[in-house]
Amino acid sequence: MERTVVDPLVEDYLRRLDGAAYPLGDDRRGELMAGIREHIEAAVESGEVDDEASLRALLDRLGDPDEIVAAARDDGSGATPYPLGTAAPVTYRRAGIGLEITAALFLTVGSVLFVIGWLVGVVLVWSSRRWTLGEKLLATLVFPGGPAVALVFATVATGTTSCGSSGVIDATGTPVDVQEQCVSTGLVVPTWIGLTLVAAWVILPILVAGVLVMRARRRADTEPPVPVVTPVGGATRWGGLEIAAVLLLSVGSFVAPLVGPLAGLVCAWMSPQWTRGEKWVATAICSLVLVVPIVAFVGLLSFRAL
Amino acid sequence: MEPGEAQNPLTQLRRGVIEYCVLALLTAEELYGFDLVRRLGESEGLVTSEGTIYPLLSRMRRAGWVTTTWRESESGPPRRYYAITRSGQHALDGFTTEWQRFRDSVDGVLGTGEGHRDGAHRG
Structure with a gap:
């Protein structure tokens, strides 16, 4: 039931406040x-206001519209004086969904790093607090291994299906009664089922990831903006620790394999500026950086063994 | 010094501490705006313009110190209830420690500390 107080005094007060605000x-x-x-x-409703005098008293206690708006204008700009010398002005930024975007990327594109890329995606999905249990299950179950699995499947399927023609050759050497025949030696799956399966395995995970990222964005927008502590002197979110983390994570493995990226990871987690989500993203990147050379190495070894 | 200027430091101080008073009230239970303002009003001299609490609540919500939920009321439109978050509790804990130290120091300098009064603290 919607009920609004209609009174010239209230209307006038709200109009002045609206104008000032x-x-x-x-x-x-x-x-x-x-x-x-x-x-x-x-x-x-409380019965506190029942006549004009009490209404005037209420509006009086609320205060002058300009004063209320002045109190509102104090904030957000980082100009709020902090009491007792804790002197850290706070600004706000929109809540980011870096974690969710990274998770979606690992589940889809990242699945080319067989199993591992997809597993990293699953871990990231389950560490997000912007998705429901149902959505996390959906992301995990559609489909295990990610789109890259479809490529393997497709390769195996085409590799085991051979098509040929059969017919009768007449006396002049012309084929008569020719019939196309396909023989699947490995997985005996009709082509249309195989194609549907492959298409679904590629398209559905990408679709799910896209929808989940959009949902995460919508939810993040309803969250309060993230306070960013800006040290006096106007330093940004990029302190020495953050720059070191990025450098070590990106090129650290060239300088010191394994140790470099791991040191970068430690730097990332020690950062007072980065959010938890951003630190998880750094962790995902680190695991990728560690895993890629290993996979490449093992791949190379097995290739040479053939 | 003009008498009006003498009020200024208290206005500044009030502005600084009032959000922690809000947090403290919310540790006991969730409250909606009007109720919260009334509770604050019960302590003399804490709030001068009740309307300024609303921008404050809005700021605290954006800072992640409080969360809000809409709830039906028995009579009238739904009300926005405020609850303290973990980071709000964190801020309150930090402030409480600092405030006690600050208050003791000021009391000590002004000569109004426990040694000068009966020293019985309630609550």
Whole structure:
């Protein structure tokens, strides 16, 4: 049941507040107006306000619209004075979904690193708090191994199917009654089922990943912006530790295989600036950087053994 | 110094501490805006303009210190309830320690500390 207090006094007050709150932008103005309106309605419901005098007293206690808006303008810009010398101005940024995007990439593109890339994706999916249990199960079960598995399947299937013609050759050497025949020696699956399966194995995981990323974005937008502590002096989110982490993770393996990326990982987790999600992304990159050379090495060995 | 200017430091101080008072009230239970403002109003001199609590709540929500949920009320439109988050609790714990130290220091300098009064702390 929607009930609004209609009174010239209240209307006038809300109009003045709305006008004063204009510079706050639509979102914050709307939130402020809703809060004040709810306050007045709750006061009326509580029986505290029953005549003009008590209504005037209520509006008086709420304060001058300009004063309320001034209090609202204090924040967000990092200009809020912090008490007791804790002097760290805080700014806000939109909540990021780096973790979710990385998870989606590993589940799809990353699956070319057979099993391992996909497994990293699964771990990332389950460490996100922006997906429901159902969505995490969906991401895990559609489909194990990721799209790359379809490529293997396709390779195996084409490798085991041979087609040939059979017929009767007449006296002049012309083929008569020719029939195309395909013989599958390995997996005996009709072609159309095989193709559907391969297509589904490629398309559905990508579709699921796309939908889940969009959902994560929508949910992240409803979250409060992430406070970013900016040290006095205006340093950015890139301190020495963060730069070291990126350098070690990217080119560290050329300098010191294994140890370089691992040191980068330690730097990433020690960073006071990066969020947990961002640290997990660094972890995923690190595991990738460690795994790629190993896979390449093993691959090379087995190739030479053939 | 003008009498009006003498009020200024307290206004600044009030602005700084009020959000922690909000957090402290929310540790006991979830409250909606009006209720929260009334509880704060029960402590004398804490809130001058009740309306300024709303921008504060909005800021605390964006900072992740409180979360909000809409709940039906018995009469009238749904209300926005505020609950403290883990990071809000963290901020409150940090502030409480600092505040006690700060208060003791000021009391000590002003000569209004426990040694000068009966020293009985309630609560």
